[in-house]
Amino acid sequence: MTPFDMMTLELVPPSTLTSLVDGELLTLGGITVLAILMVLSAFFSSSEIAMFSLAQHRIDRLVAEGTPGAETLQSLKSDPHRLLITILVGNNLVNIAMSSIATGLFALYLTQGQAIFAATFGVTALVLLFGESAPKSYAIENAEQWALSVAGLLRLSEYLLYPLVVTFDRLTRVVNRLTGSKMSVETSYVTRDDIQEMILTGENEGVIDADERAMLERIFRFTDTIAKEVMTPRLDITAVQRSADVEEAIVACLQSGHHRMPVYDGYLDNVVGIVELGTLVREFRYGESDPADLDRVIEPTLHVPESKNVDDLLAEMRRERVGMALVIDEFGTTEGLITKEDLVEEIVGEILRDEEDEPIETIDESTLLVRGDVNIEVVNTALGIDLPEGQEFETIAGLVFNRAGRLVEKGETFTHETTELRIERVDNTRVKRVRISKQWEHSTTDEQTTPAQS
Known part of the structure; x- marks a missing residue:
């Protein structure tokens, strides 16, 4: 220190010198506290992303594998509402404390208005960068590892903030009940729509091909499909009379190309069971009766309503070990x-x-040639259109008949909004093939019919 500096210090009053030292210490201490609070803000922000982006099935697997911290993680996720309240209370306390302390520090050197302005925008910028953006990006990329790492600290935070956590937990539940809101945090962050959008994104990005995308979409559609939409209609059923013998049943199977068919007694609405080609051949070759009796090889089958969900039906058919089920309407008629x-x-x-x-x-890209028995929903998805579906019909042929109100002929054209349906093939009374074209300009009317060309 130079003699000049020593003389300067001697000229400064002791009270002023003490204030300068205290101000420097206060500033240094405040900056240290702000740094600690910033770390805590990053901790709570990243914890929220990591905890709620980790799927429950993955947590269960970590517990089964005995991964350290997995049980604590599972315990926290067992009450997601309480967990979210803990994180939000901690994060808000930290961020508010940072703003208050920063305002006090700036007030040592600036006017009151300047201090408030600097603290508001300065702390906001720092929190967005170091307390939100960077920590959350890291948590997204390392969700599993980070969730396991912070689980214990979050449990400790819940204990330390227990009075506030309990209070706000109960208050939010009361508010949600009063407003009729659902606690969506207790449901999965991923919905069916999200997964279907990811499938489309995967195809666009080249991760999955078109066939894989189509199969995945059919899987999602499967759970919403009913028996009536999947069944072979009554008109196409090949069946055998109960009074027939085994040889006649074998011939019927071979002619129809089916290895399994229903057996009816008198008329098709009275189906008593089914027979399989392999069983018929064994009975014909090695059976004791001559001619072989069909009753000996009839197997029971299921009778299900038109509205039965096919997902449940498949499970029931597997459970009952049957390969065929008869679909009946509300009057017991075989459909x-x-x-x-x-x-x-x-x-x-x-x-x-x-x-x-x-x-x-x-x-x-705008025209399809479809069979009449194709489901309308499948066509809508394939062509990106919105043909109507009704309780009376689910297929393209059903839509055509519903709109025409009569039998149709080859060459007739029907227009619905921006979609044109042209009948390409009719067998007797059945619509077998329809050309569906998406038009780029709206038609003048919602429904138009053009007669067949003579």
């Missing part, structure tokens, strides 16, 4: 039948036999 193959096709796509037509043939 159709469903096989396990029909249910599998709802997921993997149509399994074509011999020269069977493709259910949907793409002509170009």
Whole structure:
């Protein structure tokens, strides 16, 4: 220290010198506290992202593997509402404390207005950068590891903040009940719609191909499908009379190309069971009766309503070990039948036999050639249109008949909003093939019909 500095210090009054030293210590202490609070802000922000982005099935697996911290993590996630309140209380206390302390520090050197302005914008910028953005980005990339690391500290925070956590936990539940709000935090952060959007994104990014995307979409549609939408209609059912013998049943199976068919007594609304080709052949070759009696090989089957969910139906067919189920309406009339193959096709796509037509043939990006029995929802998804569905019909043929109100002929054209449906093939009374085109300009009326060309 120079003589000049020593003379300067001697000239400063002792009270002023003490104030300068105290101010420097206060500033240094305040900055240290702010740094600690910033770390705590980052801790709470990153904890929220890590804890709530980690799937429950993954937590269960970590517990099963005996991973350190997994049990504490599972305990915290068992009450997600309490966990969220703990994180929010801690984070808000820290951020408010930072703002208050920063205002006090700036007040040592600035006017009151300047101190408030500097603290508000300065702390906000620091919190956004170091207390929110960076920590949350890290937590998203390392959710599992970070959740395990902070689980113990979050449990400690819950104990330290217990009075506030309990108070705000109860208050928020009361407010939610009064406002009729649901505690969405207690439900999954990922919804079915989110997953379906991720599937589309995956296809756009090249992660999955179009066939995989289509199969995944069919899986989601499967749980919302009913028996009536999947069944083979009554008109297409091949069945055998109970009075027939085994040889006649074998011939019927071979001619129809089916290895399993229903057996009816008198009329099709009185189905008594089913027979399988393999069992029929064994009975024919090695049976004791001559001619072989069909009653000996009839197996029981299920009778289900049209509205039965196919997901439940598949589980029931597996449980009962049957390969075919009869679909009946409210009056007990046989409407159709469903096989396990029909249910599998709802997921993997149509399994074509011999020269069977493709259910949907793409002509170009705005035109499809579809079978009449194709579900309307499938066409809407494939072409990005909105053809109506009703309780009376689920297929394209059903839509055509509903709109026409009569039998239709080949070449007739129907227009619904921006979509044109042209009948390409009719067998007797059945619509077999329809060309569906998405028009780029609205038609003048919602529904128009153009007669067949002579």
